[in-house]
Amino acid sequence: MLANLAGIPSLNEIRGFLLMSRRSNLNKSITLSIRRFFIEDGAYLVMLAPLLIFVIVVAIYPLFFSFRISLFEYRLTDPNQTQTFVGFQNYVRAFSDQVVKSSLITTLIYVAGTVSIELLLGLGLALLLGAETQIARVIRSFLLMPMALPPLVVGLVWKALYNADFGVIPYYLKLAGFNVGRGPLAELNLAMPAVILVDVWQWTPLLMVIFLAGLKSLPTEPYEAAIVDGASRWQSFFYITLPLLKPTFLIALLLRTMQSFKVFDTIYATTGGGPGSQTTVLNFHIYTVGMTFFQMGYAAALANILLVVVAILSILYIMVLERQQL
Amino acid sequence: MRTKIFRTISMLILLAVMFVSLLGCAPAATEAPKPAEPTKAPEQPAQPTKAPEQPAQPTKAPEQPAAKPFEGVELTLASMTDQYVTAFRYLIPIFKEQTGISITLDELGYVDLYQKLTADFVGKTAQYDLMTVDIVWSGEYAKNQYTLPLDDFMARDKDQLQLDDIMPVSWTLGEWEGKHWAYPLAGYANVLNYRKDVLEEAGIKPPATQEELLEAAKKLTKPDGSMYGIALLGAKGPAVAQDYMAWVQQHGGSILDKDGKVAINTPQNVEILKFFGELFKYAPPGATDYWWDQRETAFRDGQVAMMEGWSIARAGYENPEISKIVGKVDITVAPVSEGMEPKYGFGGWGIGINAASDPKKQEAAWEFIKWLTSPEIQKEWIRHDGAPIRRSTLEDPELNKEYPWFPVLLKSFEKGDGDYRPRIPEYSIIQDALGTYVNAYLVGQETAESALEKAQAQVEANMK
Numbered sequence: 001m002l003a004n005l006a007g008i009p010s011l012n013e014i015r016g017f018l019l020m021s022r023r024s025n026l027n028k029s030i031t032l033s034i035r036r037f038f039i040e041d042g043a044y045l046v047m048l049a050p051l052l053i054f055v056i057v058v059a060i061y062p063l064f065f066s067f068r069i070s071l072f073e074y075r076l077t078d079p080n081q082t083q084t085f086v087g088f089q090n091y092v093r094a095f096s097d098q099v100v101k102s103s104l105i106t107t108l109i110y111v112a113g114t115v116s117i118e119l120l121l122g123l124g125l126a127l128l129l130g131a132e133t134q135i136a137r138v139i140r141s142f143l144l145m146p147m148a149l150p151p152l153v154v155g156l157v158w159k160a161l162y163n164a165d166f167g168v169i170p171y172y173l174k175l176a177g178f179n180v181g182r183g184p185l186a187e188l189n190l191a192m193p194a195v196i197l198v199d200v201w202q203w204t205p206l207l208m209v210i211f212l213a214g215l216k217s218l219p220t221e222p223y224e225a226a227i228v229d230g231a232s233r234w235q236s237f238f239y240i241t242l243p244l245l246k247p248t249f250l251i252a253l254l255l256r257t258m259q260s261f262k263v264f265d266t267i268y269a270t271t272g273g274g275p276g277s278q279t280t281v282l283n284f285h286i287y288t289v290g291m292t293f294f295q296m297g298y299a300a301a302l303a304n305i306l307l308v309v310v311a312i313l314s315i316l317y318i319m320v321l322e323r324q325q326l
Numbered sequence: 327m328r329t330k331i332f333r334t335i336s337m338l339i340l341l342a343v344m345f346v347s348l349l350g351c352a353p354a355a356t357e358a359p360k361p362a363e364p365t366k367a368p369e370q371p372a373q374p375t376k377a378p379e380q381p382a383q384p385t386k387a388p389e390q391p392a393a394k395p396f397e398g399v400e401l402t403l404a405s406m407t408d409q410y411v412t413a414f415r416y417l418i419p420i421f422k423e424q425t426g427i428s429i430t431l432d433e434l435g436y437v438d439l440y441q442k443l444t445a446d447f448v449g450k451t452a453q454y455d456l457m458t459v460d461i462v463w464s465g466e467y468a469k470n471q472y473t474l475p476l477d478d479f480m481a482r483d484k485d486q487l488q489l490d491d492i493m494p495v496s497w498t499l500g501e502w503e504g505k506h507w508a509y510p511l512a513g514y515a516n517v518l519n520y521r522k523d524v525l526e527e528a529g530i531k532p533p534a535t536q537e538e539l540l541e542a543a544k545k546l547t548k549p550d551g552s553m554y555g556i557a558l559l560g561a562k563g564p565a566v567a568q569d570y571m572a573w574v575q576q577h578g579g580s581i582l583d584k585d586g587k588v589a590i591n592t593p594q595n596v597e598i599l600k601f602f603g604e605l606f607k608y609a610p611p612g613a614t615d616y617w618w619d620q621r622e623t624a625f626r627d628g629q630v631a632m633m634e635g636w637s638i639a640r641a642g643y644e645n646p647e648i649s650k651i652v653g654k655v656d657i658t659v660a661p662v663s664e665g666m667e668p669k670y671g672f673g674g675w676g677i678g679i680n681a682a683s684d685p686k687k688q689e690a691a692w693e694f695i696k697w698l699t700s701p702e703i704q705k706e707w708i709r710h711d712g713a714p715i716r717r718s719t720l721e722d723p724e725l726n727k728e729y730p731w732f733p734v735l736l737k738s739f740e741k742g743d744g745d746y747r748p749r750i751p752e753y754s755i756i757q758d759a760l761g762t763y764v765n766a767y768l769v770g771q772e773t774a775e776s777a778l779e780k781a782q783a784q785v786e787a788n789m790k
Binding site for chain 1: 444469470560563629762766769
């Protein structure tokens with residue numbers, strides 16, 4: 001639950017993030033604040049201390065701990081609790097593990113599917129509901145509801161909806177003359193789209209909120225100039241809105257890619273990684289290794305690999321989009 | 327103005343939602359004992375309260391002044407949410423009345439129960455004093471000494487226990503290499519449930535062999551989808567793994583070789599897997615995604631003609647609140663392959679005491695086990711959806727009148743095989759591998775040969 005709460009950025013966070021990248025140079029602002037932090041302003045440190053301690057306790061210490069045990073052969077259920085140092089063997093093992101390879105590919109498919117659809121839908125919804133009318137406001141607040149539900153609950157509800165023999169969705173599909181076979185979650189080629197749909201249903205509103213924030217903070221002058229110059233609405237959308245929204249795209253893409261990479265609850269509640277291993281994402285495999293086989297060292301190594309993959313992707317995104325912007 | 331009110335309202339709603347979801351994270355232990363139950367209890371205790379005092383009196387007589395030596399002891403019980411949980415809800419308040427020991431019941435699903443208990447044992451936090459122990463966990467619990475061996479208690483109190491009365495196969499619920507790591511609690515027999523009306527209409531006799539079962543399933547399946555031959559467990563994970571192992575047992579196969587080593591990918595097991603897959607052709611199309619509850623729903627809903635499953639579910643089919651097939655069901659022993667010496671799958675739950683608990687609590691917990699498994703309380707246990715472990719319960723004329731299928735259970739118990747799912751410490755690794763690859767075969771991702779080969783490889787890689 002905690003991870004989930006932390007995963008949803010507040011509007012303020014998003015706005016702050018936006019402002020920071022609007023200043024167009026993240027690096028500069030970071031070095032600036034670091035200098036201020038250490039040299040110029042002692043009060044800074046005092047005021048930040050509680051938060052810093054919190055971050056160290058809940059994020060940085062566990063990170064180092066997980067790195068440490070990833071170097072050990074450590075089975076949680078071992079009555080003697082022996083931890084044998086094995087160096088990087090767990091990592092070597094991960095790279096020769098077929099399941100890791102296939103689950104990594106599955107994860108990439110899942111991420112590509114969810115993030116691309118959500119970006120498009122989120123942008124569409126934001127444009128549609130951006131107007132400050134009574135109706136748009138009501139719909140907007142209703143659209144936020146899925147986000148307020150725990151993914152586990154969402155997963156269980158969708159599992160019931162998808163059930164081939166008693167579920168609502170196959171029932172109507174059958175009425176409409178479709179052959180649902182074993183049901184969306186149990187057919188090899190339908191399972192992945194089915195879980196992606198669940199994710200899309202839940203997280204598109206988040207992207208809508210981000211895009212709304214982005215759209216609201218766009219300057220009006222370019223549009224006025226464009227109208228004077230006789231640009232059509234499509235032209236002003238493609239040549240003004242989209243380029244100006246780039247930083248918002250960056251944030252949306254980053255947030256959702258990282259969240260999507262870490263997906264677990266939805267898969268756990270709907271398919272359990274099945275059928276076969278069709279939807280076994282990396283995080284689910286880590287869970288199996290850690291919580292079914294209780295091989296903590298190996299599970300930690302896999303988790304760290306996931307962390308590195310996500311970190312590399314984030315850096316890549318930032319670099320690409322920063323360059324385009326300048 | 328209106329927008330402001332609207333904003334306040336939506337903020338409040340959002341806060342309420344967050345608050346509720348936060349509450350959801352809190353431990354459920356406090357709400358576990360249903361407040362409605364205790365009020366019902368005083369109406370009926372006439373039978374159960376009187377009964378247990380009799381066997382207790384001869385030994386307890388000198389202690390009588392103290393009467394309740396464990397007054398005020400508080401225990402926690404982690405129970406699987408199987409049918410017998412209703413019996414716990416009913417019996418725990420009565421036990422408290424008699425002994426002063428209060429028990430908090432925490433009801434958990436299968437996967438959660440296993441993980442929570444493992445975390446509790448490994449951390450030695452003794453969060454739970456009593457726990458239901460699946461038959462297949464016996465070896466693992468014994469090897470790691472998670473639960474208290476009950477042999478000392480059993481030797482001390484053997485006069486009160488009537489150990490001979492407990493069916494021999496019941497002891498597999500918790501026994502490992504001669505010691506008892508859990509006490510038999512609920513014995514399940516793998517039986518074949520079938521719809522009397524449907525089979526009669528089609529002119530089919532209840533199948534006595536596996537071959538007949540397949541034939542019957544084929545005939546009973548209607549092409550328009552209004553009736554399917556058999557309901558099976560196909561969902562990835564423990565469900566499909568356990569169902570496949572049941573079929574391995576019924577065809578005389580084995581997951582372990584003669585030396586007790588894991589041998590999944592034998593030619594015989596491949597054949598059995600193909601047979602198992604063949605049966606799925608006559609199961610509801612969603613069956614490859616069925617867990618136990620969905621399989622039950624399919625059968626109770628009247629969509630399928632036959633279902634193999636644990637005997638404990640049998641009573642539920644006569645309950646019109648949850649079943650559309652009241653009075654239409656009969657059971658028979660689970661059919662085995664032609665020419666095979668009949669042996670019937672046996673499973674169920676033992677009840678164990680946490681080795682890390684306070685000795686006084688352990689003593690009180692043993693008191694509960696003794697009380698619960700005494701022949702008199704066993705009758706109440708059965709009447710509230712529990713499952714039998716004793717011969718006297720199975721042969722009890724009164725109960726036989728209420729539950730006419732008890733002779734089938736007795737027959738199954740007498741030739742019960744509690745080891746068809748290997749109760750070895752590495753069981754969960756085997757179950758996970760079979761759970762993935764048997765499902766992969768059923769949905770067409772693997773062939774029967776490659777599925778079992780990969781399962782074997784995965785088990786070997788993780789066992790080391």
